[in-house]
Amino acid sequence: MLVTVKGPPGAKVMIVGEAPGEHEERVGEPFVGRNGDLLSRMLVQSDITRQSCLLTNVVRRRPPGGNIKYYFENAAKTVPNELMKQELGILASDIRRLKPNMIIALGRTALWALTGQTKISECRGYIYNSTLVPGIKVLPTYHPGAINDSWEMLFPAIMDIRKAVANSNTPNILADTRCLRASPSKREFIDYLDYCKTKPIVAVDIETASPGSHIDIFGIGVSADDAMAFTFLRGRKPTQSDVRAELDLWMRIADVMNNVTSVMHNGMYDATVLMHNNGIACRGYTEDTMVMTHCCWPETPRSLAFLSSVCLNVPAWKHLQMDMPAWYNANDVANTFGCYEVMRDEVIEGGHSNTYREEMEQVEITDYLQLRGIKVDKERQQLLIKESKEKAEIAYAELVKAIGKPINLNSPKQVAQLLYGELGLPPQYQRRKSTKDKRTVTTDKKALARLLLATKNPILQLIMDFKKADKLIQFVDIQLSETGRVHTSYNITGATMSRQNTKAVVVDDDDNYQSFGRWSSSKSIILPYGSGNLQNIPGEARKMYIPDGDNTVFVQADYKQAEAVAVSYIINDNNLKRMFQQSYGKSNDYCTELGLDVHKMTACLLFGIPVTEVTKAQRKVGKLVRHANSYSAGPKVIADQLGIKLAEAKRFQENYHNRIPQLKLWYKEVQRELGEGRTLTNLLGRKHKFLKRWGDELFRSAYSFVPQSTVGDMLNKALVRYYKEFNHIAPIALQLHDAMYVVCKNTPEDIRETKYNMYTCMAIPITYKGETFCIDVDFKVGPTWGEMEEQELGD
DNA sequence: GATTTTACGTA
DNA sequence: CGTACGTAAAATCT
Numbered sequence: 001m002l003v004t005v006k007g008p009p010g011a012k013v014m015i016v017g018e019a020p021g022e023h024e025e026r027v028g029e030p031f032v033g034r035n036g037d038l039l040s041r042m043l044v045q046s047d048i049t050r051q052s053c054l055l056t057n058v059v060r061r062r063p064p065g066g067n068i069k070y071y072f073e074n075a076a077k078t079v080p081n082e083l084m085k086q087e088l089g090i091l092a093s094d095i096r097r098l099k100p101n102m103i104i105a106l107g108r109t110a111l112w113a114l115t116g117q118t119k120i121s122e123c124r125g126y127i128y129n130s131t132l133v134p135g136i137k138v139l140p141t142y143h144p145g146a147i148n149d150s151w152e153m154l155f156p157a158i159m160d161i162r163k164a165v166a167n168s169n170t171p172n173i174l175a176d177t178r179c180l181r182a183s184p185s186k187r188e189f190i191d192y193l194d195y196c197k198t199k200p201i202v203a204v205d206i207e208t209a210s211p212g213s214h215i216d217i218f219g220i221g222v223s224a225d226d227a228m229a230f231t232f233l234r235g236r237k238p239t240q241s242d243v244r245a246e247l248d249l250w251m252r253i254a255d256v257m258n259n260v261t262s263v264m265h266n267g268m269y270d271a272t273v274l275m276h277n278n279g280i281a282c283r284g285y286t287e288d289t290m291v292m293t294h295c296c297w298p299e300t301p302r303s304l305a306f307l308s309s310v311c312l313n314v315p316a317w318k319h320l321q322m323d324m325p326a327w328y329n330a331n332d333v334a335n336t337f338g339c340y341e342v343m344r345d346e347v348i349e350g351g352h353s354n355t356y357r358e359e360m361e362q363v364e365i366t367d368y369l370q371l372r373g374i375k376v377d378k379e380r381q382q383l384l385i386k387e388s389k390e391k392a393e394i395a396y397a398e399l400v401k402a403i404g405k406p407i408n409l410n411s412p413k414q415v416a417q418l419l420y421g422e423l424g425l426p427p428q429y430q431r432r433k434s435t436k437d438k439r440t441v442t443t444d445k446k447a448l449a450r451l452l453l454a455t456k457n458p459i460l461q462l463i464m465d466f467k468k469a470d471k472l473i474q475f476v477d478i479q480l481s482e483t484g485r486v487h488t489s490y491n492i493t494g495a496t497m498s499r500q501n502t503k504a505v506v507v508d509d510d511d512n513y514q515s516f517g518r519w520s521s522s523k524s525i526i527l528p529y530g531s532g533n534l535q536n537i538p539g540e541a542r543k544m545y546i547p548d549g550d551n552t553v554f555v556q557a558d559y560k561q562a563e564a565v566a567v568s569y570i571i572n573d574n575n576l577k578r579m580f581q582q583s584y585g586k587s588n589d590y591c592t593e594l595g596l597d598v599h600k601m602t603a604c605l606l607f608g609i610p611v612t613e614v615t616k617a618q619r620k621v622g623k624l625v626r627h628a629n630s631y632s633a634g635p636k637v638i639a640d641q642l643g644i645k646l647a648e649a650k651r652f653q654e655n656y657h658n659r660i661p662q663l664k665l666w667y668k669e670v671q672r673e674l675g676e677g678r679t680l681t682n683l684l685g686r687k688h689k690f691l692k693r694w695g696d697e698l699f700r701s702a703y704s705f706v707p708q709s710t711v712g713d714m715l716n717k718a719l720v721r722y723y724k725e726f727n728h729i730a731p732i733a734l735q736l737h738d739a740m741y742v743v744c745k746n747t748p749e750d751i752r753e754t755k756y757n758m759y760t761c762m763a764i765p766i767t768y769k770g771e772t773f774c775i776d777v778d779f780k781v782g783p784t785w786g787e788m789e790e791q792e793l794g795d
Numbered sequence: 796g797a798t799t800t801t802a803c804g805t806a
Numbered sequence: 807c808g809t810a811c812g813t814a815a816a817a818t819c820t
Contacts (some may be wrong), residue, residue, distance in 0.1 A: 076820065410815055412801055430801090431807065444802055471803065474814070491811095518806080520811050533812045536805035631808045696807080704809070708806095737806045737810095800817070806810080 001028045002061060005094050007054035012168040014054040014100035015039070016091070017143060018068055018109040025062045030055045035144040039106075042144070042154070046161040054098055058113045059087040068109055077109070078118065088113055088132065095133045102168035103136060104161060107143025114138045125160045125309025126316035129173050137173055139164040151693040155300060159310045167313070176315060178225035180334055182326035186245070189230045193252045196220055201261045201287065203337035206270045207329050209233060213273050213526045218253060219329040224312070224338030229329040254280040263287035263340045265304045265332070268492065269525070272367045276526055289336055291359050292343040294493035295352040298517065299691045302493060308335040311342040355686045358713070359492050361720045362519075365732065366490040368723070370524050373485035374534070374733060375548040377784070384476040384544055391469035399462040409466050415443040423459065425451055475541035478531045486530025486545075490735060491520045517686060517709035518737050519716070535736055542786030547733065547743040555730065555751060556780040556788055557758040558739030559711055564598050565775050566683065566707040567630065569768050571662040576601060577773075584776050587792050599623035605659040606652055625652050629663070630707075632700045670702050683710040683766050684717070711738050714764050714775065721761040730754045734785075741785070755779050755793055 003020040006029055015031070023033035031039050031050075040050045063070035069077060071084035080088065091113065095103070105111045108120045115128045115138050123140045130136040141160035142153040184192065196202045199222045207217040214233060221227025231239050232246065240246035256262075257274065262284045264270050274280040293302050300306065305318045317331040347356050400406055403422070408414050420427045420441060428447035429439045445464070452460040480486060523532030531537070537545075547554050561580070568576035576598065583596035591597060595611035603614045603622030614622070621642060628638050639649035657664055673680055679689045680702060688705050692698040715738050722740070723732060730750070734741035740762075744754040762777050782788030 074820090408816085410802090411817085412815095413817070440800095442801080467803085475804075518810075522812060531804095531813075533805085536803085536812070538804055541804090628808080633808050637808075700807090701809070708810085739806090796820090798817100798819070801815090803813090805812100 001025050003028055003030050003057065004060055005054055005056035005098070006030055008052065009098060011052055011054045011098070012101040013048065013052070013104060013165065014056065014095065014098065014102070015104045015106060016110040016114065017055075017057045017106045019057050019059045019066070019071075020062045021066065022062065030057055031144075034148060038144040038148060042147075042158055042161055045158050046165055048161070048165045054100055056091070056094060058091060058109050059084065060090070077112070092132050095130075095136060100168075101137065101170075102164050103130065103138045104164045105138050105140040107146060110143075111138075111140040115140070122305070122318065123316065125156060125163065125306075127163075127167060127173065127313075128316070135172075137167065139167070152299065152691060155297075155691055156306070156310065163309075163313065174313075178314075178334060179227075180225075180327070180330040181228045182324065182330050184228050184230060186240075186249070189228065189249070190252060192220070192228045193256055196222060196256050197260055199260065201263060201340075202256065203227065203333045203340065204257070204262045204264050204267070204270065204285075205329060205332040205336060206273065207325055208273055209236075210525065211528070212277075214277060215273060217326055217329045219326075219333040220256070221330070221333040221337050224334055224341060227330045227333040227337070229326040229333065231326050250278055250280070254278075257282045257284055260284045261286055263289060263336060265307070265336045265339070266290040266302075266493075268363055268366055269489075271363070272370055273526055275367065276371055285363075286360060287340060287344075288360065288363070289339045289343055290493055291363075292340070292347050292352075292356060295356045295359065295686075296343065296346045296350050298688050304332060304335060304339070307339045307343075312338045314338065351685075351687060355684075358717060358720070362492050362716055365719060365723050366492060366519075368727075369732065369735070370487055370489050370526065372731070372733075373481065373487040373527065373529070374785075375483075375485050375546050376480055377544050377546045378480070378484055380544040380546075380784070381476055381478075381480075384541065385473065388469045388472040388476060392466050392473065395462050395466035395469065399459060399466065402459055402462065409463060410470070412443050415463065416441050419443060419451070419460075423457070425455060425457070472538060472540055475531050475537055476544060479529055481527060481529040486534070487524040487527035488521045488530065488532065488534040489524040489526075491522060517682075517688070517705075518712040519735055521735075534734065537785075539786055543784050545785035546783065549743065549745075551746045552743050553746045553751065553781050553783055554733065554741050554785055554788060555744045555754050555758065556739055556741045556782075557755070557762060557777050558736075558780075559715065559762070560776040560778045561598055562711040562714075562738050562775050563630065563707040564626070565773070566710050566766075569766075569771060569773055570683075570706060571660075571666040572769075573660060573662055580773070580776075584774065585793075588778075588790065599626065602626045602656070606655050621652065625656050629653065629656055630704070632703060667699070667703065670706075671699060674698070674702055680705055682706050682713065683768050684713045686710075686713055710766070711775070714762070714766075715740065717764060718758075718762040722758060725761070726754075726757040729757070744781075746783075751781055751791075752795070755791070759793055 003024050017031060020030060021033060021035065024030055043050050059071055069075065071081060073079040073081050103114060105114050108118060111120050111123055112118050114130050114132050116131045117123045120140060120142065124142060128138045130138045139160060142157045147153045147157055203221045205219045206215050208214060209216050216233035217229050217231050219227060219229040233239065238246065257280055262282065264285060265288065267285050267288050271282040271285050274282055289307060290302050293300065293307055308314060312335060314335060317328060320328040347353055403418065407418060419425045427441045428450060430442045432439065448460050448464050451457070478486065521533045521535040565580050568580060579596055579598065579601055583591045599619050599622040600611050600614045602625060603618040604611050606622060606625060607618055624638055624641055635646055635649040635653050638652060639646045642649070670680065674690060679687050681687050682705065686709055688709065690698055690702055692701065719732065719735060719740055730742045730744040732740060733743050740758065742754060742758065744750050759777050763774050765772050765774050779791045779793060780788035781791050
């Protein structure tokens, strides 16, 4: 059955999907069924009713199997076949006849049909002139079908529909009346910099060329529609032939960056480059639109293109990056300013001011840590490389001897063929999201361990040995800087480059990221030495990292049982609270003697015995059950890890909940809070709006949010305090989520003083429901990062 | 050549 | 139904 356009003639908004589904075809109406229901809900949230819109699809008939490829000549779906051409003609005549003011294109096919564009994630949220019927506005967004699969697309899609509705009242495609200058003369640029000095705040953005992160374009603007981009390098060639003239420009830029408040989008990168390459300190840089977005909407993408699509009504510009870089940069600047004006209010109204200020205070530390880097002991490095290569080679040689042929053990395909094909071992499968998904085999570590346990086949041990050594090589066989250091970029908001093959990476241009409120660590673009992420170095590889300077040591301070303490107060577990109070500030020996240990306490509850009688094995059970529970893992995890029956694991878990009924009450409370505004607040006032689909996955991440982010925020707060007060005495070297490392002179006096300084900064009292508590701090000291020993505060 | 999948290290 | 992150190599798609 043909499904044709439906809706009132004279409607301002037309909504175009891809093709009718099974249900639509049966009923003969577009957008009925699951996707139609979602569309209706989205429209309601955008203050427009479904009845007031024209609804249709690009094609009127459902393709076989629902696969739109049927209508195309090529797999890339860019060349239409005769059938599609016919359908496009009918769609065009429908549009001309009904004259909608605005077309919402849902999904890739509608986008392509109406504008010729193909990348929905890049085009969505921006208004295009239709190529199918020129003069008609098109605003693309995600198809409800895609949103039903990937729920994170819902928020932008609703924002897009709102924008489309708002723009359906304007007569034509709006002219761009902004004043953006991409090729000013030197004189004009100098005048503009002077003009900037009279303004309370300016927006700034730089473009850089890799390698070396040399600044080729500097852009600055005074409002959302007034910006200028000055080109310093065209390709590799300087635009200023006179070196002194160029230096004069940089001095003037430095003057502005020092004395005028500035806003940037991910200025952590820009500020670090300006400091590293040009010696310019950005003292005025106190506002950042990416940090604002992180505080307000921690689960949305944070690229400027996304933010602008949601906050502003400007034309798309990201596609101009290659061909018109200066024009692109001027747009970046103006749109950063525009987003700043919107987000400034959003920060205040959403109650994020405090969180935002605290995150901005961390900016200077991340700049500092990136440029400082960590020293590597080259001899130790060579030794580790040699050892791990030998281990890998030995394991590989024995394996080849055993199976009689070479194999690439890094190829999951070849390993699977070996294990499940030639050796005929029982296939191990990946866990599926739903039982409807197809089963795929896996050869990962867990699978190998399970197979080894079951079959005792020595080949499995060899594969595991090889993989372990081979993985370690990745961490130790790394390139060092000329001064023998590695560098990392700490990301407060978690901005990162996720595309490994992209050469010219733009660091503030990444989507697809969800932040959990902790810093992340990734490869520094400015100083690309080391394995990149410094937060996942294995213990063995840590042995080559050393403190710089003669006769120095690392001092580590980390929060002790931090999340367990937080949870005990949140759920009001009096037993545990009392235990933490008794052990606070006491030595580890003292705590062990009196059984002041959270896992022993858990074992007490599970086995119903006094704390002094808990055996090591029982403590292990206690630890695991608590652990599994705090991450809402199931009994299967416990059963697997302890090697016990599923029923027994279930009993443990039930027992646990019976003994601590507060936990389930708290779960209920969390769910209630989520239901009210989808927002939770941690113990330091950070709010997190959860956008996931309603269900267990959402609940699980919500349960862990409060304790996890509280501890992360505390550590970062302590880091800021320490940096301000004590960094000149013993400088910070590393941040590891709930631990900080500093470099200290190796004398008992210096170490003791440093420990006290760290403790002073980390002892942050938390008040929750009228009770105040602190989280205790543990210390370790050592000559390398991998060889550190526990010390007491007073030692 | 670009994108997706698989695997694995830390907290 | 453990989760969060970043990186590398292989597999797959165009």
